[in-house]
Amino acid sequence: MEIAVIDYKGGNVQSVLFALDRLGVRATLTADPEAIRRADKILFPGEGEAASAMQELRAQGLDQLLPTLTQPFLGICLGMQLLGQHSEENNADLLGILPFDVVRFPTTPGFKVPHMGWNTLQQLRSPLFAGLREEDYVYFVHSYYAPVGEYTIAEAAYPISFSAAVQHKNFYAVQFHTEKSGPVGNRILENFLKM
Amino acid sequence: MLTKRIIPCLDVKDGRTVKGVRFEGLRDAGDPVALASRYAREGADELVFLDITATNQKRATLVALVRDVARELDIPFTVGGGIGTVQDVEALLMNGADKVSINSAALARPALIDELARRFGSQCIVVAADARYHAPDGWQIYTRAGTHNTALDAVHWCREAADRGAGEILLTSMSNDGTKDGFALDITGAVSRAVGVPVVASGGAGSKQDFTNVFQQADADAGLAASIFHFGEIGIRELKEHLRQDGIPVRL
Numbered sequence: 114m115e116i117a118v119i120d121y122k123g124g125n126v127q128s129v130l131f132a133l134d135r136l137g138v139r140a141t142l143t144a145d146p147e148a149i150r151r152a153d154k155i156l157f158p159g160e161g162e163a164a165s166a167m168q169e170l171r172a173q174g175l176d177q178l179l180p181t182l183t184q185p186f187l188g189i190c191l192g193m194q195l196l197g198q199h200s201e202e203n204n205a206d207l208l209g210i211l212p213f214d215v216v217r218f219p220t221t222p223g224f225k226v227p228h229m230g231w232n233t234l235q236q237l238r239s240p241l242f243a244g245l246r247e248e249d250y251v252y253f254v255h256s257y258y259a260p261v262g263e264y265t266i267a268e269a270a271y272p273i274s275f276s277a278a279v280q281h282k283n284f285y286a287v288q289f290h291t292e293k294s295g296p297v298g299n300r301i302l303e304n305f306l307k308m
Numbered sequence: 309m310l311t312k313r314i315i316p317c318l319d320v321k322d323g324r325t326v327k328g329v330r331f332e333g334l335r336d337a338g339d340p341v342a343l344a345s346r347y348a349r350e351g352a353d354e355l356v357f358l359d360i361t362a363t364n365q366k367r368a369t370l371v372a373l374v375r376d377v378a379r380e381l382d383i384p385f386t387v388g389g390g391i392g393t394v395q396d397v398e399a400l401l402m403n404g405a406d407k408v409s410i411n412s413a414a415l416a417r418p419a420l421i422d423e424l425a426r427r428f429g430s431q432c433i434v435v436a437a438d439a440r441y442h443a444p445d446g447w448q449i450y451t452r453a454g455t456h457n458t459a460l461d462a463v464h465w466c467r468e469a470a471d472r473g474a475g476e477i478l479l480t481s482m483s484n485d486g487t488k489d490g491f492a493l494d495i496t497g498a499v500s501r502a503v504g505v506p507v508v509a510s511g512g513a514g515s516k517q518d519f520t521n522v523f524q525q526a527d528a529d530a531g532l533a534a535s536i537f538h539f540g541e542i543g544i545r546e547l548k549e550h551l552r553q554d555g556i557p558v559r560l
Binding site: 125127128131132134135160161162191220225226227228229230231232233250252254255256270271290292293294295296298299 | 385406428430
């Protein structure tokens with residue numbers, strides 16, 4: 114099985130490679146369109162800022178390639194947000210694969226931004242979460258979020274409910290860090306690799 | 309519900325974990341890689357790794373050791389010590405760090421915080437602030453591993469760091485560090501209420517009740533400690549069970 118981790122200078126990719134390594138899976142970090150197109154599975158991790166990430170994707174021609182992919186695809190954190198239409202973060206146009214707009218958490222007393230730490234998952238509705246229980250903990254760190262919609266396959270609350278995970282066809286994505294969410298995150302990665 | 313985080317801290321010198329009192333009198337606490345993986349298994353929410361020799365001796369953080377620790381960890385991992393440039397941060401992220409903690413370099417040139425936040429995102433930039441109480445002036449910020457008093461007001465500096473783009477403040481009370489008399493509740497609460505980003509309380513943890521107090525009375529988002537975990541005085545799981553009984557949300 115060939116697994117491509119997309120390299121667009123998007124933050125903590127090494128953590129994702131280590132997580133796959135701990136699961137006994139070899140993956141290739143690549144920005145090469147041909148290697149990405151022929152991979153069996155694709156991971157699209159990311160951290161950082163939406164507009165500069167999109168700039169990097171455009172510079173590499175990946176903004177055109179990614180929407181055409183048909184194999185199982187997993188976006189993580191910023192890699193989830195980039196699948197939407199538009200982000201409030203520096204007014205960035207995104208890849209447009211899913212119909213959501215990314216917005217910033219409103220200022221709410223007692224709820225600091227970024228939303229950082231372990232929070233519970235609810236409304237799990239995907240084979241991606243096989244073996245998980247409602248209220249299992251995963252690790253989040255983000256200031257922007259995708260609202261809940263028909264594409265939502267898991268929710269979390271801070272304090273408003275938002276999309277903890279989304280799906281459209283072969284495109285799965287999670288707002289939290291699977292690679293940093295202990296045994297729960299490992300299980301989600303394993304579930305994805307079996308798709 | 310978002311939980312309060314428990315964070316073991318590995319102070320590393322010459323490849324070993326060490327721990328002192330009020331930043332002095334270091335003693336050996338073991339192999340950092342073995343400790344890191346033990347803490348992850350026991351339910352630590354995050355791990356902080358501080359290369360405490362880096363700033364004084366002006367050498368780069370031990371990137372290879374960071375890599376060895378990161379390889380073991382399926383929880384978030386923050387690395388600090390001697391970080392002063394975009395290249396330093398890039399090298400650490402490329403070797404498995406999830407966040408970096410900056411201290412002296414941010415005080416020497418505060419615009420570094422803005423630059424790093426713009427380049428890597430606020431979520432991975434932690435500003436570590438070491439504060440010491442001076443009567444009658446109040447809490448002042450120290451730099452260069454606690455050897456130099458900047459005379460900056462602690463709340464003022466932490467607010468500036470957050471405004472410039474720090475995603476988290478790691479606040480260490482030097483007055484409490486290593487004493488096991490409890491966290492500095494007054495300054496932790498003052499900083500936590502003054503900034504809009506999460507605050508990690510550090511310095512002085514000696515009992516399970518100290519963690520309850522810093523979460524309930526000082527609005528800390530996370531509690532960090534070293535020696536009580538390294539020397540087996542308090543287990544992470546038993547600490548979290550205590551906190552849950554006190555009504556504090558924790559991941560168990």
